[in-house]
Every structure is written in structure tokens, then in C-alpha cells.
Amino acid sequence: MLRWIALVLLLVLIGLQVKLWTGNGGVREVESLRASVKKQADDNARLLQRNQALGADVDDLKHGEQAVEARARAELGLVKPGETFYQVVEKPGAASSVAPPPPSTPSNGP
Numbered sequence: 001m002l003r004w005i006a007l008v009l010l011l012v013l014i015g016l017q018v019k020l021w022t023g024n025g026g027v028r029e030v031e032s033l034r035a036s037v038k039k040q041a042d043d044n045a046r047l048l049q050r051n052q053a054l055g056a057d058v059d060d061l062k063h064g065e066q067a068v069e070a071r072a073r074a075e076l077g078l079v080k081p082g083e084t085f086y087q088v089v090e091k092p093g094a095a096s097s098v099a100p101p102p103p104s105t106p107s108n109g110p
Helices: 002-022 026-062 065-076
Strands: 084-088 105-108
Touching: 002 065, 026 065
Parallel strands: none
Antiparallel strands: 084 105
């Protein structure tokens, strides 16, 4: 009789182990969920940094004339009165190892 009880308990233990490792809510699913949570936390951290950078950019544009002027020069080609605009154009086919200057470089006139 004692042997039968030990055998039944052993079978129950084996059944519970199988359910633990392969069943719904088992070890595999928990590891998968942990990986998903870690990936989401990394994405959230990256997006938080991007949002902070964009917030700083918005604050600069709201409160600083220099940021607005820099954007206008870079994106719209702003040239102030009294400044002289110079553009350097290389000859076609002339290859140089030095990086070319930006397309428009306004400078203060004499």
C-alpha cells in the first residue's frame, strides 16, 4: 500500500513539473514576458530622451532669438541687411579629400 502512495505522489510530482515548465504561465512564458518588459523599458528610455531633446528645442524656439535665427539661416537661407552672401562652387569633376563647405555660408560684410 505504501508503494502505491509513493508511486501516485511521484506521478503527481512529475505532472506538476511538466505543467510548470510547459503549461500556461510556465517558465517559458515568464521568460518571454520578462524579455518583452525589458525591450519596452529600453524603448521607453530612448523615447524619453528624444522627448526631452524635443522639449528643449521647443523651449529654445519659444524663448531664444538665436535659435530662431539659426533655423532661419540653415533652412530658409536668411541673410541680414548689411551682410554679404558668398557661395563657393567647385568645378564639376574636381574631387577633393576635404569635405565641401555648407551650401550657403553668410558672413558679415566689411
